[in-house]
Amino acid sequence: MARSERKPAPRKAVAADEGNRRAELIRAAGRLFVDKGYDATTIRDIADAVGMRSGSPFYHFKSKQDMLKAVMIEGLQAALAAQQAAVAGLKDPEEKFRALVRSHLRIILEEHTEFPVLLYEWRALSEESRAEVIAVKDRYEAVWQPVLRELKKAGRLGDDGKVARLLLFGALNWVVQWYRPGGGSGIEQIAERAIELFLCDKADKR
Amino acid sequence: MARSERKPAPRKAVAADEGNRRAELIRAAGRLFVDKGYDATTIRDIADAVGMRSGSPFYHFKSKQDMLKAVMIEGLQAALAAQQAAVAGLKDPEEKFRALVRSHLRIILEEHTEFPVLLYEWRALSEESRAEVIAVKDRYEAVWQPVLRELKKAGRLGDDGKVARLLLFGALNWVVQWYRPGGGSGIEQIAERAIELFLCDKADKR
DNA sequence: CCTACCGATCGGTAGG
């Protein structure tokens, strides 16, 4: 059976396979970009990680820069889907906010190394690639926007909405730098603490 | 006078000159590391920035890695000095805290590009260089420690001191990513907002 | 601090 003849796989299966290989490359690249940085990661590193030869990634991506763009967009789209699912069905703005914070932390801390790449390799993204990534980034931020607006209207976010929002994202995104799974605080505890911090006018607090 | 003879400069002046060139290299490297990243910055970029030829920086530093270490330590020492000066003479823990936050923001946003290098190029620092940098970093964090402890004792920082501290640093350090001088909020306003956020049990708030 | 240089590595390509 090792030498049994095989017809070429049907077109559909081929396409799926190619998609899988592409997805594998994106995942491997994401992990390497987070661990070593974009510039310090070589095409050879990425190829090795998925068991290809050094020239082969260029069959799937036309350049290293293109891989970076793909990683970022992949991360954003996964995050976008997760956030939309997280708030689906919720009505209360505070509940929505809590769900977004928790979900955001899960996205950047569990599995999806693609999102942190967006956070920490922005510099490496070429001018030409930026517009495309920004478009998806805007859609991600658009999920937060109405929730924060409602909170502000309810007087729960202080006067300066924009600065508060940026400080919040900073506090959350920085967690990638110090969080270690299994050590110290868990994701839910960190989320709770961050929410408490930003909703400090809460009547029932302490 | 253009061609007047000149004795070789006395040893002291030579040493000072060498120190100046070294300091110039550190400053130029810091700026480039922040703008382009450590890996994307070449020795030739740095040499160009101070008007040297490509081999000459190695007269002052034995490797590129050594320059990175020097930039980080320089940034930390300047920050340490600034923080000590900021709290000198203050008694009230809240006043000290406010002074530290304001000073920290000034350090990372004005002039000293060396400190952000520490924040965003940690990955690029070799294992061997780390111990030395960590030693100075610990001294920097030691300035915050007693102030935060006092605040916690006074019930002004919530229960979980460690997570709150890390969230605070995240919010502050992330400002480097979005702050633009002259546009939107100024440093003092951002500082005020961050302080308000983290001292939200304040009786006189709103 | 400059000149002149080197070995290694890297992103990318042709041709199958």
Place this chain on the structure above:
DNA sequence: CCTACCGATCGGTAGG
């Protein structure tokens, strides 16, 4: 997707 390869660039050095 592999083989074989190339031009460019980079960190670093010898010798002055």
